[in-house]
Amino acid sequence: MVDLIKRAKELIETSAVKVVIGYEQGTGNKTRALFVEKAEDAGKLIFDSRCVQNLAVYITKKEIKEKGKMAIAATLPVMRSIIQLASEFQVNDNNLLVLGITAESKLIEFANLVEVETFVHQYQIEIDVRNKEMLDKLGKMTQAERWKFWIDELAPCFKCYACRAACPMCYCHRCTVDFNQPQWIPVPSHELGNLEWHIMRAIHLTGRCIDCDACYNACPLSIPINLLTKKMLEDAKEHFGGYQPSLKGDHLMSTYKPDDKENFIH
Amino acid sequence: MNIDKRLVRKDSLEKLFDILKQNSKKIYAPFLKNGKTTFRDAESFAGISTGHIQTSESSKDIAFPRAEKILDYSKSKEGLSVKGIDLKNLPGVILWGVRPCDAVGIGELSSIFNWDYKDEIYNNRLSQVTVFGFSCNKSDEYCFCTSVGGNPGNTAGSDILFTCMGEDGDYLAEILTEKGMTVVSIAPDLFEKSETDEKEKFLAVVPVRFNHKEISEKLDKFFESKEWIDQSLRCLGCGACAYVCPTCACFDIQDEAHGKSGSRIRCWDSCGFSHFTLHTSGHNPRDVQSARWRQRIMHKFSYMPERLSVYGCTGCGRCSRACPVDMNILENLISIQEVTL
Amino acid sequence: MMDNLYMPYPMRIERITYEAPGVKTFMLKFVNEADQDKFSYRAGQFGEYSVYGVGESTFCIASTPTRKGYIECTFRQTGKVTNALSGCEEGSIIGFRGPYGNVFPIDEWKGKSLLFIAGGIALPPMRCVIWNALDLRENFKDVTIIYGARTVKDLVYKDELKDWELRKDVKLVTTVDPGGESPDWSGEIGFVPTIVEKIAPSSKDTIAIVCGPPVMIKYTFPVLAKLGFADENIYTTLENRMKCGFGKCGRCNVGKLYVCKDGPVFSLAQLKELPDEY
Numbered sequence: 001m002v003d004l005i006k007r008a009k010e011l012i013e014t015s016a017v018k019v020v021i022g023y024e025q026g027t028g029n030k031t032r033a034l035f036v037e038k039a040e041d042a043g044k045l046i047f048d049s050r051c052v053q054n055l056a057v058y059i060t061k062k063e064i065k066e067k068g069k070m071a072i073a074a075t076l077p078v079m080r081s082i083i084q085l086a087s088e089f090q091v092n093d094n095n096l097l098v099l100g101i102t103a104e105s106k107l108i109e110f111a112n113l114v115e116v117e118t119f120v121h122q123y124q125i126e127i128d129v130r131n132k133e134m135l136d137k138l139g140k141m142t143q144a145e146r147w148k149f150w151i152d153e154l155a156p157c158f159k160c161y162a163c164r165a166a167c168p169m170c171y172c173h174r175c176t177v178d179f180n181q182p183q184w185i186p187v188p189s190h191e192l193g194n195l196e197w198h199i200m201r202a203i204h205l206t207g208r209c210i211d212c213d214a215c216y217n218a219c220p221l222s223i224p225i226n227l228l229t230k231k232m233l234e235d236a237k238e239h240f241g242g243y244q245p246s247l248k249g250d251h252l253m254s255t256y257k258p259d260d261k262e263n264f265i266h
Numbered sequence: 267m268n269i270d271k272r273l274v275r276k277d278s279l280e281k282l283f284d285i286l287k288q289n290s291k292k293i294y295a296p297f298l299k300n301g302k303t304t305f306r307d308a309e310s311f312a313g314i315s316t317g318h319i320q321t322s323e324s325s326k327d328i329a330f331p332r333a334e335k336i337l338d339y340s341k342s343k344e345g346l347s348v349k350g351i352d353l354k355n356l357p358g359v360i361l362w363g364v365r366p367c368d369a370v371g372i373g374e375l376s377s378i379f380n381w382d383y384k385d386e387i388y389n390n391r392l393s394q395v396t397v398f399g400f401s402c403n404k405s406d407e408y409c410f411c412t413s414v415g416g417n418p419g420n421t422a423g424s425d426i427l428f429t430c431m432g433e434d435g436d437y438l439a440e441i442l443t444e445k446g447m448t449v450v451s452i453a454p455d456l457f458e459k460s461e462t463d464e465k466e467k468f469l470a471v472v473p474v475r476f477n478h479k480e481i482s483e484k485l486d487k488f489f490e491s492k493e494w495i496d497q498s499l500r501c502l503g504c505g506a507c508a509y510v511c512p513t514c515a516c517f518d519i520q521d522e523a524h525g526k527s528g529s530r531i532r533c534w535d536s537c538g539f540s541h542f543t544l545h546t547s548g549h550n551p552r553d554v555q556s557a558r559w560r561q562r563i564m565h566k567f568s569y570m571p572e573r574l575s576v577y578g579c580t581g582c583g584r585c586s587r588a589c590p591v592d593m594n595i596l597e598n599l600i601s602i603q604e605v606t607l
Numbered sequence: 608m609m610d611n612l613y614m615p616y617p618m619r620i621e622r623i624t625y626e627a628p629g630v631k632t633f634m635l636k637f638v639n640e641a642d643q644d645k646f647s648y649r650a651g652q653f654g655e656y657s658v659y660g661v662g663e664s665t666f667c668i669a670s671t672p673t674r675k676g677y678i679e680c681t682f683r684q685t686g687k688v689t690n691a692l693s694g695c696e697e698g699s700i701i702g703f704r705g706p707y708g709n710v711f712p713i714d715e716w717k718g719k720s721l722l723f724i725a726g727g728i729a730l731p732p733m734r735c736v737i738w739n740a741l742d743l744r745e746n747f748k749d750v751t752i753i754y755g756a757r758t759v760k761d762l763v764y765k766d767e768l769k770d771w772e773l774r775k776d777v778k779l780v781t782t783v784d785p786g787g788e789s790p791d792w793s794g795e796i797g798f799v800p801t802i803v804e805k806i807a808p809s810s811k812d813t814i815a816i817v818c819g820p821p822v823m824i825k826y827t828f829p830v831l832a833k834l835g836f837a838d839e840n841i842y843t844t845l846e847n848r849m850k851c852g853f854g855k856c857g858r859c860n861v862g863k864l865y866v867c868k869d870g871p872v873f874s875l876a877q878l879k880e881l882p883d884e885y
Contacts, residue, residue: 348702350611517856519851521662528660568863
């Protein structure tokens with residue numbers, strides 16, 4: 001990605017930014033995050049269809065943030081995460097420059113986050129076909145069948161929290177599971193501990209998740225936990241007309257309006 | 267010392283499985299699920315995976331479960347009653363299909379649990395386990411057992427080591443311990459005598475990538491190096507590497523109360539988590555990820571060899587495969603070896 | 608029944624002493640006499656104290672092994688378990704696992720003078736060795752105790768401080784931080800390191816035992832160095848986050864050492880070889 005490399009080099013050489021976050025070749029056929037701090041390292045930047053890790057997870061990481069202004073190579077999901085993070089006051093124009101990468105692998109440099117938002121709002125968040133089919137299949141099960149499905153799927157989970165670590169929205173310095181007065185979520189990875197963790201995380205992500213699948217990609221056991229967050233997306237669409245990350249919008253789950261539907265309260 | 271070698275015909279494996287099941291043994295074997303191979307309770311032979319290079323997680327669950335009760339208590343008007351866990355009546359378990367790098371890891375894990383104080387909960391569980399190792403016919407770029415003193419046909423840690431001799435071939439079974447002999451005595455017809463010298467040629471070739479003695483020595487002077495920061499920039503501080511590792515043993519102890527009774531549970535923990543060393547006062551001795559990453563490497567390659575005389579790594583490569591951000595331990599160790607101090 | 612490393616001794620809370628805001632001392636006796644008979648410990652060791660259903664917390668054994676039949680611990684109400692312990696009454700049963708850790712090498716100090724320097728809630732880990740030394744007073748030359756806290760209210764073991772003050776064979780200096788004095792305070796006013804410098808105890812044939820919050824330690828060690836104390840003659844006891852107490856859970860691993868097995872008592876010479884991760 002010649003444009004990206006050239007621009008990254010310029011940004012570092014002129015000290016416009018202190019670090020450029022992008023992708024590089026990893027082990028075997030994997031790609032991984034690259035932090036370019038010296039102009040000569042810009043040549044390692046790559047971009048292709050394998051680059052799906054959501055890099056926005058790094059813009060709230062203190063070891064990266066404290067380097068100074070960051071630039072980030074951002075595909076559409078990454079841009080969505082950035083706007084959501086900005087709306088939650090985690091990042092702003094002063095500390096982040098977005099180097100957008102379109103679906104056609106073209107580089108767009110955005111002057112500010114408002115321009116990123118305009119770009120992002122051209123596209124709706126759509127659940128992919130394969131997972132949509134799985135959600136429909138789950139929807140057609142009885143409650144007992146669905147419960148059994150999830151108990152079985154979550155049984156191998158050992159609560160490594162890779163899903164949390166990889167998710168750009170899970171930036172809380174002290175996660176709910178880290179509280180012990182009271183111990184909201186049991187620590188051990190037994191049936192209840194696993195269930196409560198994943199259910200709680202899905203609910204904390206409702207209205208914030210932008211469906212990047214970072215959680216599923218991160219899971220060392222390939223447990224399809226992204227089905228939970230996708231279902232919340234579907235529910236949000238059904239009950240609230242869906243949502244988009246917005247710099248100045250209302251947050252779905254933390255905004256109360258007097259005319260909110262209450263027909264789900266039984 | 268001459269190892270007891272037997273020939274097990276390829277069709278005999280299923281027969282062996284069935285006989286062991288009839289003898290009320292639980293069998294843990296690798297199965298494919300969601301694209302990943304993991305150890306499951308095997309009800310039948312069908313579906314046991316053999317074509318995989320390595321399972322996603324290690325088999326340490328068998329003696330060091332991810333969550334286990336270590337005592338139960340209950341409060342009543344008679345007072346407080348606390349009971350330990352009775353592990354005397356555990357069923358025998360066959361750990362079927364572990365790779366030599368996992369089998370060797372059992373020894374390393376046991377060193378931690380028997381260092382000075384003997385952890386009888388762990389020892390009791392392990393005493394019920396018979397390990398069926400299966401040599402590696404192939405390896406990938408993540409494997410580095412030969413760099414840490416192992417090899418794809420290593421007998422250490424197994425009770426019986428099976429080596430498949432050729433594609434779709436019969437198995438060489440090396441009977442290594444009394445537990446292994448006990449299995450043979452349950453199904454003697456399936457274990458024919460063998461004098462074969464052919465094992466090496468069926469094993470995977472795993473090139474040595476670094477000198478572990480050199481690395482252990484270098485690490486003594488490496489503590490302040492900037493290399494730790496560079497290596498760990500993309501690390502997100504999850505516990506995936508520690509949890510899939512056969513020799514990681516860090517644990518937490520949690521009490522769970524249900525009304526007037528409850529239990530104390532030991533469960534896995536990871537030195538990579540940001541709160542692992544956090545004091546109640548708020549002071550955190552390792553409050554940056556580079557310090558935690560450094561602890562992982564130093565503990566495995568410097569502290570453990572020094573204190574326990576065992577390596578904290580078997581070269582299975584699981585941590586690198588499991589890591590969501592491609593922290594490749596082999597790459598990092600080679601990089602440490604190459605850096606000039 | 609197999610030996611379960613994790614099984615605590617049942618202990619009855621015989622007496623609770625309120626030391627300072629949020630700080631209590633428990634005197635504990637073994638519920639089973641057989642446990643009491645088999646039990647022994649030495650000054651410096653610690654234990655894991657349980658409230659079943661809540662968890663365990665790590666405190667040193669604050670009593671001296673020269674007095675049999677009970678053990679004591681002093682703790683500040685800070686987190687989940689200490690809050691639960693604080694809610695226990697006299698007569699309650701709690702759990703105790705121990706003794707763990709290494710000991711103050713008090714036998715090696717025979718014939719020397721002892722200088723104890725402590726700050727705030729860090730006096731409890733030293734109380735065991737102070738009383739141990741005082742019970743064997745003839746073994747040591749001079750005994751000096753310098754103890755300070757933020758305010759007068761925060762001083763712990765107030766009755767024992769009075770005992771030590773009255774003893775002719777102990778030199779006790781108490782201090783509070785500037786602004787922490789009460790109208791009738793007759794002790795020193797100043798941070799502990801400042802007072803140590805002021806008192807300037809001799810380093811000749813003297814062992815210094817120091818325990819306090821990190822900031823106090825940081826400024827006290829240089830003062831002792833200036834007074835001529837060698838690193839091998841300065842001891843401290845580390846407070847680290849611990850869980851198992853016997854070197855397996857990994858939490859207190861610092862460099863090649865485990866605070867729960869190779870410590871918590873360390874000489875300054877040993878501490879300087881450790882990475883700064885405690």
